[in-house]
Amino acid sequence: MTSAHHAHEPGGHAGHGGHAHGVAADADRRWLAIALTLIASFMAIEVVIGIIAQSLALISDAAHMLTDAVSIVLALIAMRLAARPARGGFTYGLKRAEILSAQANGLTLLLLGAWLAYEAVLRLIDPPEVEGGLVLGTALAGIMVNIAAAWCISKANRTSLNVEGAYQHILNDLFAFIGTAVAGLVVLLTGFARADAIATLVVVVLMVRAGYGLVRESGRIFLEAAPAHLDPDTIGDRLVAHGTVTEVHDLHVWTITSGQPALSAHVLVDPGADCHTVRRDLERTLHSDYGISHTTLQVDHAAEYLLEVRAGAFDDAHCETPHGPVHREEPHPH
Template sequence: MSTPPADKGRCAGVPSDDTAGHAASAVTGPPGHGHDGGHGDGHAHGVAANADRRYLRGALILLALFMVGEVIVAFASGSLALLSDAGHMLSDVGAIAAALWAMRLAARPARGAWTFGWKRAEILSAAGNGITLLVVSGVVGIEAIRRLINPPTVQGGPVLVVALVGVAVNIGAAWLLARANRTSLNVEGAYQHILTDLYGFIGTVIAGIVILVTGWTRADAVASLIVVALMLHAAWGLLRDSGRVLLEAAPEGIDLDDIRTHLLGVEHVVDVHDLHVWTVTTDLPALSAHLLAEDSCFTDGHTPQLLDQVQACLGGHFDLEHSTFQLEPATHATHEHGLH
């Protein structure tokens, strides 16, 4: 069976060097990824994993040293804003440490029961970052409301000085993490921690100035509530994105109807069902589907070429790393009721 040229608007096929046969299914990927269905890195990133770890370690050391000093000054000055920033910074340190640990796990090769390796450790780390932000924001928010009602004595001078240093430290840490590969949800989670801490310190600087100029100590609690709002916003983003991955929702920007239309545009594909698209981890989407093909494809050994056509279609229109197809003759459709 020869393959006629693709009609305008249909996905064109590509030549195949595969030996003709009666393959019923295969694992494919976009052009350049090969047909081995392996678990190696398919996307080339601008920043290497070892560079990511170096940037994260630098930020970790910088924040840990400053956090110790901030806790001391917070207790000495009686500032909740500084203490809340220190608590958030503790979560920053924990987030970066967890991100580094998750990177090490994700780098482990696939073996045994772990057919995708430990790649989702990075997603779990991102979810943990979101949960940590929720917990810290709740603790700080309750104390901030209490102090807003009954404001204690707060020394504006130490608050202002430490907050200014904190702004500088967090700018340095944010700069380090911005150089890492932030397409990783794991790295992005650590970056969001740093960014909200930076905004929090800016609010604390303003609170310190207000206390020094006006003596209005409630400004300290107000600054804390601003930090809480920022933490909640960052937590929601991390939990939403990590939740989509863990619940195996289709990646954002991927339209299943669009994929189905393109697959049906491949010559000799009669129908597509049992179509699933999910994300294993950041930048590693996967797809599986049952393709009904013309019966003649299974008698003249055309299935390898058909798989190449499907591969070229997905590679040309969608960024899909792992694709698994089960090829079935059109007459097999009556055997699979209830599939979508």
């Protein structure tokens, strides 16, 4: 008979990104809430000044700040959802609410960037009168607010793609305000009104860059791709290098949520090997070398497995058409 062993990470399904829920999560929420208050307050003032000054750069910065505020609200909601325990059909809980939040952040940046680019081009063609002094003063105040907000979010756990999304929003806004301040100074000193629209286009480039990065990373997680820093082929070769392992197939590496990679595989070992010992050895290797502590390994004896395939007692399709490459030990020279 074959011997199948399923192992999960020690200590259950708690977070493994070095960031447990509880005190640390509460601290994250507190810092995010402070950043949200700063941003929302300044954004309301900036919209009014932007309209008075007829500055698209200021209005674009305010719109960007709106996405900052939304990203933080989404981050706070996602944190609460992700902290809920797994139950019912949601066997991982709602941990991927954080990834949904990150994807929403990325999409809002891309869509808002497209609209602002359109408006900026119109203003390049027909620039309105811009109050350079108001633009400069407001942008300098915005720089200070964004530095304070970025510092608050930097105190939270940025290994979360969700929190990183909010941080990227605010960091981009900081650079945008610097560009707007330069544009305000140019308008004030030279009267070159198109500097406002040019500053807006700089903001758009920053928004598109950050938005694309968030959508790409969250998309990888939703498509069950291996984390960018983990190569499944390298991991498979590492596992099969264990002295008693003869083959590794159906190897899957994916991300549950930020900082929580997971792995499953079917492992065949020598007939005389102790499956339990091999499994524990492989788990230690995966944890120490690759930071993967959520593992499900099915360990079988190779010879018995082959006999059962011949007898038709085993599900032939499972191993005759494995998912992904098959990793086998190198034949030993005699």
